[in-house]
Each structure stands twice: as C-alpha cells, then as structure tokens.
Amino acid sequence: MPGFELFGELEKQEVNDVLDSGVLMRYGFDGMRNGHWKAKALEAELATTFQSKHVQLVSSGTAAVSVALASAGVGAGDEVIMPTFTFVASFEAIMMLGAIPVLADIDDTLGLNPEAVEAAITPKTKAIMVVQMCGSMANMTTLKAIAEKHNLLIVEDACQAIGGTFNGIPLGSVGDLGCFSFDFVKTITCGEGGAVITNNETYYTNADHYSDHGHDHVGNDRGAETHPFLGYNFRISELHAAVGLAQVKRLPEFLSIQKRNFDILREALSEIPEVEFRTVPEGGVESCAFLNFFMPDLETSRKVIEAFKNGGVDACWNYFDNNWHYIRKWDHLKKLKSLFPISEEVKTGLEYLQTKTFDKSDHYIGRNISCLIKLSWTEAEVKARAENMTKLIKSVL
Secondary structure (H helix, E strand, C coil): CCHHHHCCHHHHHHHHHHHHHCCCECCCCHHHCCCCCHHHHHHHHHHHHCCCCEEEEECCHHHHHHHHHHHCCCCCCCEEEEECECCCHHHHHHHHCCCEEEEECECCCCCECHHHHHHHCCCCEEEEEEECHHHCCCCHHHHHHHHHHHCCEEEEECCCCCCCEECCEECCCCCCEEEEECECCCCCCCECCEEEEECCHHHHHHHHHHCECCCCCCCCCHHHCCCCCCCCECCCEHHHHHHHHHHHHCHHHHHHHHHHHHHHHHHHHCCCCCCEECCCCCCEECCCCEEEEECCCHHHHHHHHHHHHHCCCCCEECHHHCCCCEHHHCHHHHCCCCCCCCCHHHHHHCHHHHCCCCHHHHHHHHHEEEEECCCCCCHHHHHHHHHHHHHHHHHHC
C-alpha cells in the first residue's frame, strides 16, 4: 500500500512550507504561519476525496477508531462487534474506551459475516465495526440493514482500503463514521496520522473537541477556549499533515498504478483452476492495494507461501500464521495481558474468548493468500512476477 515508495518534490515543498514558518502545531500561532494551515487544507482535500461533509485529522488510524467510537457515545460496558480478521488496533481502540470487543466470523469477502453479526447482537451492543481489509469490503448492504434493524452504529474502518468504493461511494463514507490510517505503510502516508470522517455534525464536533483535550476551538485565543467535555490528545502535527497533503493530491496516480499491477497479476493467476479470488460484493470496486485469493486448503496455502519465499516472491502472506491480524495468535487479548487492571465489565465480557471457536474464519483465512501491490514496480517487473507466481503455485499443486 505504501505511498512512501513515490515521495517526490511535492512532499518536500509542503514540508518545507511548515519548516520555513516554524509552526509545527496545527492550532494557534496564526501570525507566524504565513498563511500555511496544512491540517486544515488536508481535511478539506479529504472531504472532497471521501465525499464526506466533515473530516477530523488525528494522530493515527488507531486514534481514529477510538475517537470515532467516543464521538458517537460508545464507552464503558458497551459491546462493539468486530471481525476476527483485522489489525490488533481494532480491539485496542475499543478496549481503551472501556468497551467490549465482540469478535464475529468473516466470510469469503474477508469481511464480517452478516449472519455472525446478527447472532452476536445483545442488548449491550452499541456498534458494528466493519473493517475493510486488504483493499476491499464486507457485504455492506446486508450489514447496513442489520444495523438499521437493531438501531446500531456502523463504524467503518477503511484504513487498508482508501480508494475503494461501494455503489459509487468511497469506502469509509458508507457507515455512520469512517476511519483512516496514514501511517508509513498506507496507500497515502503522513508518516503517522489518521482521520475520522462523517456526515453527522454532532459526531464531527465531538471528534474535533475530544481529540484536542476538549478544546472547543472557538475564537483565536487558545487560552480562552472553553472545554465542553473531557478530551485527550490525538492531534496531528503540521509536519505530518504536510506530507499527507502532498500525498492525497497524488492519490489518483497511486490508484492507477495499483490497478495496473493488480490486473496483471490477477489475470495471470486466473488461469489456474485451483485459485479462487475473494468475493467482492455487488457494487464494490477494490482499491487494488492487495490481491487476495484462496487455495484449496491450509496445507496448500502454506506450501505456496513457502514456495514464494524460496522463489523470490516477497510481500505475500497467509494470515492464519500471522501474529498481528488474526484472532488465532492474539494471546495477549485472550489472556488479558495488560499493564494496568482491566475493568470487571471488560473481563467478564471477554470470557467468551476462552472457549469460542471461529471455524468459518479459519476456513477462509487458512486458505487465503494476500499479496501486497507495490507502486514502485515497473510493468515489466509485474509481468515477470506474475509469471513467477503462476509457475510456483503450479509447482505446489
């Protein structure tokens, strides 16, 4: 996904603007800025990109998820349904608010299985966190219907799917709140950074205040601002925002390269009968940040991954054996390994993890191979890679 592969003069110019002004903080110091407001400018660009009324920049994608949940009133004792396949940040962000992550199976989209979501709903459920993993999406039509039926929020984590769309709507803008990450290995990067997007003005105002110690940001005197409620510090700096401002302007360029490389690889692998590609829901368009496909079983997937490693094909994973992205290896969550005492509500709420199995998720993750699409590959390199991947898969089969 990394936009950092193609850093250029535009990124340098935006960063130098900030260094020349000497103002690295996104708020205040109006007279010193020489008219440069990188965070505000990036928020405006993102609002257009995501077709969203409101954007609040924060310090990371993880912060974005916590801020989004808090902005909508999710907190102590509330349950948030999330997928078994995601990044550890998903349950970290939920638990930071004193809420309870309720893990549910995925399906062949690699996103939340609607039947599993329906079965996981209890009177304590407050939100469904849909994580759009590896550049594509879950079955949003059905999940939105479930949310409406039960009066639940949809918080859409599109950190890995910037540029993907569903029925013409950018991913991240489909739910009540959307979350993005702009860390070093995302399609566009700030180095570190994230964003909360929403069309709900109340949620936006809450996110704006909550992410900056509760400041109301009224007027030009930061010391005179009031604090309508408690907040914390999830601010982004002007330096980070400057990099992101340059990168978001290049997003169409990045997406075009990703799609070219994705299509070459997919076309080559489609000639192998045993290769089955992930399901993209009707109306969905992938960002093409990853190519995801299924092999017949876990054993075959592991053999293919080993063949890729030995055959010079990098950046491909089987997440069944991954420590960061799948429930199977999340022992620190299952065993509640925390530096500080965890509330009894959360302890009790997570007891289900001691016995619950996720056979449907195992079925899909065990067979899945996920291949990163790099921006720095030339067309010739991608074609050679496609030929090599095809040869190596056939050697295993």
